[in-house]
Amino acid sequence: MKIAFIGLGVMGRPMAGHLLAAKHELFVHRIKAVSQHLVDAGAQPVSSPREAAAAAEVVILMLPDTPDVATVLFGKDGVAEGVRAGTLVIDMSSISPVATKDFAAWLAEKGVDYLDAPVSGGEVGAKNAALTIMVGGSEAGFEKALPLFQLMGKNINRVGGVGDGQTAKVANQIIVGLTIEAVAEALLFAKKAGADPAKVREALMGGFASSRILELHGERMVSRSFDPGFRIRLHRKDLSLALDAARALDVALPNTAGTMQLMNAALALGDGDKDHSGLIRTLETLAGAGD
Incomplete structure (x- = not known):
């Protein structure tokens, strides 16, 4: 798949690395020295979340907090400006369940499916592809995302609708x-x-x-x-x-x-x-x- 991965922090870097190792095409934003190895391995750097989303079938977010997700999705040059109908957005950050439902509803107006899929397991789990992944969203979205989740985690459960993962x-x-x-x-x-x-x-x-x-x-x-x-x-x-x-x-x-x-x-x-x-x-x- 063509995947935009936004949020290359302590957890995001190894998670993105597993997707890249499985030969998915990765578009990444805000490359720093600690994440340069992903580009060296074939990830394609882009200038904004908008550009990343425009190139991708799936957009994955791994960000620190609710305001960060809101900015990346709906801020200037955000995902919402570039995403196309039929794209799947997966937020693997840990954020507000209430805001999650709002984000999903706003993207649904663009024909975009949304999963909230926060993780547990820490840096060790991320590096070992052994994360627990708790998913909220549609069954169809979950089935599409499951092969990607299986590259990053071991205990993967769809809990229910949007917000239930959070x-x-x-x-x-x-x-x-x-x-x-x-x-x-x-x-x-x-x-x-x-x-x-x-x-x-x-x-x-x-x-x-x-x-x-x-x-x-x-x-x-x-x-x-x-x-x-x-x-x-x-x-x-x-x-x-x-x-x-x-x-x-x-x-x-x-x-x-x-x-x-x-x-x-x-x-x-x-x-x-x-x-x-x-x-x-x-x-x-x-x-x-x-x-």
């Missing part, structure tokens, strides 16, 4: 964020009580408290390895999406709100670009047990 991703980020906070509290408690957090984690791994987050992020907390797989500032953005949606739905998410406040504190302490497992540093600071 809703699933927000739910995912609530669970991940609150579980990271719980693991951090538990290991901090162990440390303050005089036990070895590494040995406590090892013991818990054999019981009902075992989880992938205790396994992977607990290890990061013990080894103090906070180079970002997924940055605290980005996870805070996702929890903000959850709370904005909850406010519109009149739903109370008290623990999500508390975890977001801890992430606000992490940013205030200068830890926004650390891995989200680094939230333990915020709790340690509050407990007077920091590095």
Whole structure:
């Protein structure tokens, strides 16, 4: 297929690379030194999202936040200015479910199908083509996109209509964020009580408290390895999406709100670009047990 891929960040670069390796024709925008290898491998650089969309059958977005997606789609020289009827737009960013429905409706007026397909799995999942992909949109669009998703992910599910993929991703980020906070509290408690957090984690791994987050992020907390797989500032953005949606739905998410406040504190302490497992540093600071 001819694919426009817009958003060559930490996640987007390897995702685009998998599509290119499968011999799809890629059109890419805003090439930097870290993404030059894609051009060297055959991707075609273009000057704007409009130009990329005009050349493509499928447009894939992998951008940081809702305003970024809005600008790329509908801003000056945006996708909407170049896209043709029959094109499929796939937004793999993590953004507002409410805005997603608006974006889909506006593009539908141009005869363009739209899927929201946010991902989970972080940089490691992107590099290993092992992402979890949660899809909202039409069955026809999903079937067209599935061979592309299979090049980037392993656990691929159509959740429902437009916006449902983003809703699933927000739910995912609530669970991940609150579980990271719980693991951090538990290991901090162990440390303050005089036990070895590494040995406590090892013991818990054999019981009902075992989880992938205790396994992977607990290890990061013990080894103090906070180079970002997924940055605290980005996870805070996702929890903000959850709370904005909850406010519109009149739903109370008290623990999500508390975890977001801890992430606000992490940013205030200068830890926004650390891995989200680094939230333990915020709790340690509050407990007077920091590095």
